[in-house]
Amino acid sequence: MNHGKNKMMQEIYEKVDDLWEEEVRFLQHIGRFPSTLGNEGALQSFFANYFKNELKLEVDSFVPDVKELSVHPAFSVPEWSYEGRPVVIGSKKGKGKKTGKSLILQGHVDVVSPEPSSAWDYDPWGATIVGDKMYGRGIQDMKSGIAAMIFAYRAVKEAGYELGADLSFQTVIEEECTGNGALAALMRGYKADGALIPEPFAQKAVISQIGVIWLRVKVKGSGAHTERAYQAVNAIEKGYIMIKALETYRNYINNRRKHKDYKDHPHPLNVNVGTFHSGDWPSSVPSECVLEARVGFYPDENPADIKKEVKKWLLKAAVKDSWLKKNPPEITFYGFHADGVSLDQSSELFEVLRKSHEETSHTPFETTSITCTTDIRFFNLYFGIPATCYGPAGGNMHGSNEWVDLRSMKEVTKVYSRFLTHWCNAEKENNQA
Ligand SMILES: [Zn+2]
Known part of the structure; x- marks a missing residue:
């Protein structure tokens, strides 16, 4: 200099x-x-x-x-x-x-x-x-x-x-x-x-x-007074099935091949359930729950493809439950549609x-x-x-x-x-x- x-x-x-x-x-x-x-x-x-x-x-x-x-x-x-x-x-x-x-x-x-x-x-x-x-x-x-x-x-x-x-x-x-x-x-x-x-x-x-997408999952139950709770379907309990499915999806994508920029990172792709809303009374069975999540993916993947993959993964998990099979969750996307x-x-x-x-x-x-x-x-x-x-x-x-x-x-x-x-x-x- x-x-x-x-x-x-x-x-x-x-x-x-x-x-x-x-x-x-x-x-x-x-x-x-x-x-x-x-x-x-x-x-x-x-x-x-x-x-x-x-x-x-x-x-x-x-x-x-x-x-x-x-x-x-x-x-x-x-x-x-x-x-x-x-x-x-x-x-x-x-x-x-x-x-x-x-x-x-x-x-x-x-x-x-x-x-x-x-x-x-x-x-x-x-x-x-x-x-x-x-x-x-x-x-x-x-x-x-x-x-x-x-x-x-x-x-x-x-x-x-x-x-x-x-x-x-x-x-x-x-x-x-x-x-x-x-x-x-x-x-x-x-x-x-x-x-x-x-x-x-x-x-x-x-x-x-990392690339990022946001999604919203709406799960229906059939609400009732807790007196008849055994006949009702609790939307929170059904929503929990979707949370578990997002957890297995997170494990799945982190066990796939890693992008070269992340090969030394132990857990590059986070899937986060950020909000969960349902119910308004301890003695009522909630009839609907809505959760919102964020999904990360690698720079060489396309946000539109990831949206399809996540949706398919959640619907596949839903059909294993007899109620969700008949009443599939409504999955929509909003906010982040961000490429890595x-x-x-x-x-x-x-x-x-x-x-x-x-x-x-x-x-x-x-x-x-x-x-x-x-x-x-x-x-x-x-x-x-x-x-x-x-x-x-x-x-x-x-x-x-x-x-x-x-x-x-x-x-x-x-x-x-x-x-x-x-x-x-x-x-x-x-x-x-
Ligand atoms: Zn910032």
Whole structure:
């Protein structure tokens, strides 16, 4: 590395240090918005204002149009409205002649429910700091990453450097249920030479991710007062047959051949029953139960094929029960229709990320194959944009007492600032360097 580059990075890292207190307060501020599904609007208008007024970006805030999205093969069917839940894009055009490559920095603002809140030691919306940790729902996944990507850019800019390429920030909705927010931004025409998403996988870059589908199984019983319970059919007991069938399906798919990216993983494919609703009175036999589940599958499998396979598996289990044989479960699919993806690690994006990580943290660059999905699938599979995730370390994602390691978030901020200088080719403002 030449002397100019050294000096530039020193100035930018010092700026990250100068801005650190503000970055932590920023994370606390965005962490206190309870941006669960359907409630992202307030936080999105905060970002739209911040991008416009603080970062001086051109802002586009738009509500995804389900009809427009529905023609895309990667579309997932939502069961809720997008009204009042915009996707926000903040764009900055590189000055003058383009000397670097354009970049999208994307993060999702939706977070999963913190319930049961009573299981937390801290207010899920309090953004409480204890030592080097900050606690709260969504603090790790992935508001800390969003803070890091924004402050990385601020550090570059406020240290007096300009990017030689276009940069855009995207804060999206729906990552946790469909991915339609990311898809909507790409379908609206926002493209770049590469994209990074600071999802919190402990500063490891994602090289592979699992595909995911959601399903709903409705099982009918024949309800009655418990007095005649012996004549009735209890829907909860019949629903349990479906749960057991999903369990045997999980064992079956994990015992099949493993995808190369997961060959060392003991249990790559999770099948999770996430909800189960039935009954409303201890002395009544429930007449219906509904359960919802999530099924994972490998990058080289097709979500439509997996839906067929799961449905067939459940119906096969149902015919072994005389009641379910006559009253088959109703199996439908909604939400995630997400392909898995295995990435080309020899791409320049990985090369520059590796360099940015090593030059910042002085530890080996590590990669990971994750057992869940993220928005990178759309960029890589459908829009020809190399994209990966690289973000801070933390713990208890989606559980109680979710936290982020603030030291890691600071390092990620520095890695991103370094990535920006390499990828987008930062130069001293007015070329005085
Ligand atoms: Zn996430």
